[in-house]
Amino acid sequence: MIRVTAEGASRVLFDSLTQRRAERMSFPVNIYSDTTRYAFALTSGEEWLEAIFERSAMLINPECGPTQSFSLDTVFSSFDSTRISNRFLRYGSPNVYNLEIYFK
Amino acid sequence: MYTILKSILNNAVQTWRMLVFLTAAAAAPVGVQAQSKYIPNGVRVGANVIPLAATAAKEGVEHYEITGDIDFHKYLFTVDLGRAKLNRSGDGFRFLTSGAYFKAGVDVNFIENVPGSHVLGLGLRYAQSRFNAEFDWAEQSDIWGDRIISISNDGVVTRWFEGLGILKVDAWNNIQLGFSLAYKFAKKTKSTKGLSPYDIPGFGLSEAATLWSFNYHVYYYIPFKKEKQQ
Numbered sequence: 001m002i003r004v005t006a007e008g009a010s011r012v013l014f015d016s017l018t019q020r021r022a023e024r025m026s027f028p029v030n031i032y033s034d035t036t037r038y039a040f041a042l043t044s045g046e047e048w049l050e051a052i053f054e055r056s057a058m059l060i061n062p063e064c065g066p067t068q069s070f071s072l073d074t075v076f077s078s079f080d081s082t083r084i085s086n087r088f089l090r091y092g093s094p095n096v097y098n099l100e101i102y103f104k
Numbered sequence: 105m106y107t108i109l110k111s112i113l114n115n116a117v118q119t120w121r122m123l124v125f126l127t128a129a130a131a132a133p134v135g136v137q138a139q140s141k142y143i144p145n146g147v148r149v150g151a152n153v154i155p156l157a158a159t160a161a162k163e164g165v166e167h168y169e170i171t172g173d174i175d176f177h178k179y180l181f182t183v184d185l186g187r188a189k190l191n192r193s194g195d196g197f198r199f200l201t202s203g204a205y206f207k208a209g210v211d212v213n214f215i216e217n218v219p220g221s222h223v224l225g226l227g228l229r230y231a232q233s234r235f236n237a238e239f240d241w242a243e244q245s246d247i248w249g250d251r252i253i254s255i256s257n258d259g260v261v262t263r264w265f266e267g268l269g270i271l272k273v274d275a276w277n278n279i280q281l282g283f284s285l286a287y288k289f290a291k292k293t294k295s296t297k298g299l300s301p302y303d304i305p306g307f308g309l310s311e312a313a314t315l316w317s318f319n320y321h322v323y324y325y326i327p328f329k330k331e332k333q334q
Contacts, residue, residue, distance in 0.1 A: 008249075013247070031245055031253075032248055059302045066241045068253075
């Protein structure tokens with residue numbers, strides 16, 4: 001079982017019955033902050049992960065309005081290890097991994 | 105048009121004559137003639153009408169630009185100073201850019217021998233804009249809630265160059281009208297961390313690497329010779 005929540009989020013971000021099904025997870029980053037802190041409830045216990053982003057905003061044009069881009073800068077966690085595989089967060093790209101998490 | 109072409113031709117012939125004269129004279133004292141040529145005849149001060157028209161016609165635009173030049177023979181040293189406050193707003197957002205800029209450079213007048221103080225030439229400017237950008241917008245999220253995001257970026261600096269084609273003509277007494285077509289290139293922006301600029305005062309849209317712009321100036325020409333005669 002794996003269940004992911006985040007500080008400031010109004011609902012659970014990820015909920016899976018088995019770790020096998022949780023090989024790939026995707027959950028949103030806090031659009032109002034440079035840092036998102038996630039809490040993982042696993043079968044083996046609880047872990048946490050803090051992701052720090054470089055956030056940049058721009059006005060696409062007056063008709064389309066604003067947009068934000070996020071780039072993964074630093075990750076702290078209680079996991080065995082983590083590896084940033086792709087810093088730039090791209091919405092709607094399921095084949096692009098940003099972070100690899102290694103369990104004990 | 106015929107007069108201008110004739111003047112350009114005359115000017116070319118005169119330049120050729122001067123070159124021949126200088127070559128023939130070699131080490132001879134040509135200082136008096138050459139020195140007097142580079143004494144300025146007057147200064148020209150004016151305003152760019154295009155930003156004034158935009159200020160009057162467009163909501164959220166305040167843009168003013170003054171300009172001045174001084175002649176040294178066929179060369180005109182030119183400075184433009186501008187200030188702009190540009191407010192882009194739409195559905196749930198406001199992007200405010202405010203700052204000042206300068207452009208400095210040299211124009212070459214191909215018709216300096218034509219009676220009057222007309223200019224037909226080419227110019228090159230170095231331009232630098234320093235501005236602040238503020239971006240506020242309403243964000244909606246079913247996970248993180250609804251909020252207003254405010255991001256600002258102070259002291260953004262952009263520099264670029266402009267190549268110009270210039271025409272300035274006497275209109276009435278010392279009033280002159282000027283037209284120029286500028287090609288803006290080699291833009292470089294610093295300090296954009298966290299917020300990309302949308303407008304660059306004096307340049308235009310930030311997303312453009314190069315831009316063409318048309319300028320229409322009204323000048324007042326202050327001749328130095330007239331003052332000396334009085």
